[in-house]
Amino acid sequence: MSKYNKQLPEETPAPSRARKVLVTVVVTLVAAVGFNFLLGALLRRYTTNLGYYLIAKKWDLLEAREEPVDWLILGDSSCNQGVRPDVILRDRGETALNLCSTAQQLVVEGAWQLQHYIDRHGPPRKGVIVVHVYDVWPTNGGGHGGQGNRPPIHHGMSMVPLRWGFWKTYEPVLRLKPEQEREMAIQRYVPGYAQSSTVRKWILKPQSSMRALKGRQIDATGYMRVDKAKPDNVVRDTRGHINFVRRHKFSVSKLNRLGFEAIVDIASQHGVPVSLALSPLDEALARDPFFSSYMRQVRSKLKALCNRADHVKCLLMDRPASFPAAQMENSDHVTHPVAKRYTQRLMGAVTEETP
Amino acid sequence: MLFNSLDFLIFFAIVGLGYALTKRWLKVQNLWLLVASAFFYGYWDWRFLFLVGSTIVVVHIAAKRLVKSDSEKVRKRWVAGAVVFNLVVLGFFKYFNFFAESGAAVLRALGLNPGPVTLEIILPVGISFYTFQALSYVIDVYREDVEPTPSILDLALYVLFFPQLVAGPIERAQTFLPQILSPRKLDWxxxxxxxxxxxxxxxxxxxxxxxxxxxxxxxxxxxxxxxxxxxxxxxxxxxxxxxxxxxxxxxxxxxxxxxxxxxxxxxxxxxxxxxxPSDFWLRWHISLSSWLRDYLYIPLGGNRGGRFGTQRNLMITMLLGGLWHGASWNFVIWGFYHGLILALYRVFDRSPxxxxxxxxxxxxxxxxxxxxxxxxxxxxxxxxxxxxxxxxxxxxxxxxxxxxxxxxxxxxxxxxxxxxxxxxxxxxxxxxxxxxxxxxxxxxxxxxxxxxxxxxxxxxxxxxxxxxxxxxx
Structure with missing residues (x-):
């Protein structure tokens, strides 16, 4: 029929030889691998997943740092936007590097960062400050904290630029299951697969991706500035925290205990003091009776951790630093002006209590 | 086994390796492909193999008888027998519940209570595709367009060939059997x-x-x-x-x-x-539309029966083509719709x-x-x-x-x-x-x-x- 129909397309392949087929196959494979790594580089810089972004960014800052600092700040995202090294420099003339990333990485990542920093620059001159939200401590990752589900730690570990297997040599040593290692390998070496939602967002929602990327202002000291307060979000989040503390007893998970012990041990080997502090909190949350009761357990368990060595102190435990909802992004994340006050309170406590 | 699954990629790697290793021995290579195709199909449900096996045996026997007999009456009986057998199997597995339900609905509308009428029937994957392919073989042998293959294994490979077994294209014996019977050459x-x-x-x-x-x-x-x-x-x-x-x-x-x-x-x-619409059917699912043209529309009289006859033949062909897609009224309506626009096109727009x-x-x-x-x-x-x-x-x-x-x-x-x-x-x-x-x-x-x-x-x-x-x- 088609011979009468001059519009119907035909399928006549161009002449080819073994060489052309071979070139096509080889270039296909090389291009797939090459595009994959190119996408990986783009994702490392422009991922819309804030957690992955923070992990990558903080390790990149650590790698790029040429000068040693006085203070090394380790912790989660509350610390990432709550502790301002510029305030420390202005008020005290001391340098600091904020390496705080995300709660997903537990206290464990701080130990790896400290070890890596010391390998490169020697111990921080003044000390190490560890800041976490209270609800990070009970989890081993992959479970839920006050703010809901969190991805497991090995997902975030794929963004750590240390050589493959670092978790077997850096303290604390993690024993991952084979399927977790497989998953992490995919996340690390086929990042587009792992972060397909980011790629989809780039393509399908370019404007909101741009907004998300523009909203991040991380300076060379590792501090991320957040200007917009979200009082409604704080109220909602605080309600979630209160529900959480009503239903749970506080404990320190195995991974977090190992992580903190590793920080203490590494610091001890180099004679560096360690300060452990609680994150900033919403005033309404801090006042809540259920939360106050829960905080007694928090203080007791964390102080027990601090009391294991002389050079370790617990800060902001008895009177957590709390701020009005109108100045916060959620129950434990502050905005830029409040970050200054929190940093001053934190450093004041460090000075008072530094052994 | 889905093409878009890891199972298939492993399967195809093994099949390809075996295929390359047996390239010097055509019969062994064909046997390897047949075994692989049977495995591919049986991977869904091994019981389906008996069903497709019965189709192959029936058309093979019918094709042999067609060649041996000189009597047109006997030949017609064999081809009709093979066609009826295949359509009954297809009808039972694919359409029994549909017609039973539809019949029951009519009876209920008349105030009768027919009771439960449907059966628990699993629809064998690709049955519509391989049935049509088998039918075209036996009809082509009857029409003397194709020589029947002496080996049932070659016929089995023609029906079961795994790349197109479950969703086509619906191949014709005229073009595909010669490819089975002669050594394949690698064309870059x-x-x-x-x-x-x-x-x-x-x-x-x-x-x-x-x-x-x-x-x-x-x-x-x-x-x-x-x-x-x-x-x-x-x-x-x-x-x-x-x-x-x-x-x-x-x-x-x-x-x-x-x-x-x-x-x-x-x-x-x-x-x-x-x-x-006419142009559309020269472009969409061509292996089905050409099958329907050659084995249904033209035998019904095609466009040789005047305007009314042509429109009737078109409508029957499209209705059955719609029903081929599934036992559901929407497919029948879809077939009717395409029959209708084809008929209207032929009336109002004959521009070439x-x-x-x-x-x-x-x-x-x-x-x-x-x-x-x-x-x-x-x-x-x-x-x-x-x-x-x-x-x-x-x-x-x-x-x-x-x-x-x-x-x-x-x-x-x-x-x-x-x-x-x-x-x-x-x-x-x-x-x-x-x-x-x-x-x-x-x-x-x-x-x-x-x-x-x-x-x-x-x-x-x-x-x-x-x-x-x-x-x-």
């Missing part, structure tokens, strides 16, 4: 095209069709929640999805066959560029412009307008095809419109992102009138494109394997 041009078809096919299925299914499915399933352009986005998404899905299967099947040295027929020729639209004899605006009009008819047809009930059909049609909402913008963005790559490719193929246009690019450029498509499959592909739509037929 075909290998090059095969690679292009395979990578492009997976891209069309996993990236385009499966992502657009995520747009279309919620809209068709919850049509009451969608309005105006949102519903139109769902309809357009399904239009691209069904083409992407089905043509992807054909492309992958044909690509795999090419790597094995076999040629399967082209099943799609840019159907959405058709200018009229689709035979050579860009010859300069026709106004280009008119050609493009007709193309768009036919696309609208096709969209309407897919609404019927996709709607499982009359309520759903009416619901989708009544919610369709041009009213804009913020959600419509998001849906159309997805339709655009996943549909535009296909559109661009097809425009190039249409303008060049060449489906294999990409094989003319240098190997490096092809490799870059395929590498990009593979990464897109990994990154943007829908993760859980989604069955090909035409598997259900």
């Amino acid at each position: 041009a075909q290998v090059q095209l095969g690679l292009s078809l395979i990578v492009g096919g997976y891209f069309k299925k996993i990236v385009i069709a499966d992502n657009l299914a995520k747009v279309a499915n919620p809209i068709f399933d919850n049509y009451a929640d969608y309005h105006g352009l949102e519903v139109l986005a769902g309809v357009v998404a399904f239009t691209i999805q069904i083409y992407g899905d089905f043509s992807a299967y054909s492309d992958i099947a044909r690509g795999i066959a090419k790597l094995l040295g076999f040629e399967l027929m082209v099943n799609f020729k840019l159907p959405y560029f058709a200018l009229n 412009e689709h035979l050579d639209p860009w010859s300069g004899r026709y106004n280009p605006v008119r050609i493009i307008a007709k193309m768009l009009l036919m696309l609208c008819f096709t969209l309407l047809g897919w609404i019927i095809f996709r709607s499982r009930t009359l309520d759903q059909l009416w619901g989708v049609l009544s919610h369709l419109g041009f009213g804009y909402t913020g959600r419509a913008g998001k849906l159309w963005t997805q339709v655009g992102v996943f549909g535009v790559p296909l559109l661009i490719t097809q425009v190039v193929q249409y303008v060049r009138r060449d489906l294999a246009v990409f094989t003319r690019l240098p190997g490096v450029v092809q490799g870059l494109a395929y590498g990009f498509m593979i990464l897109a499959i990994v990154v943007l592909g829908v993760r859980e394997p989604v069955e090909f739509i035409y598997f259900q037929f």
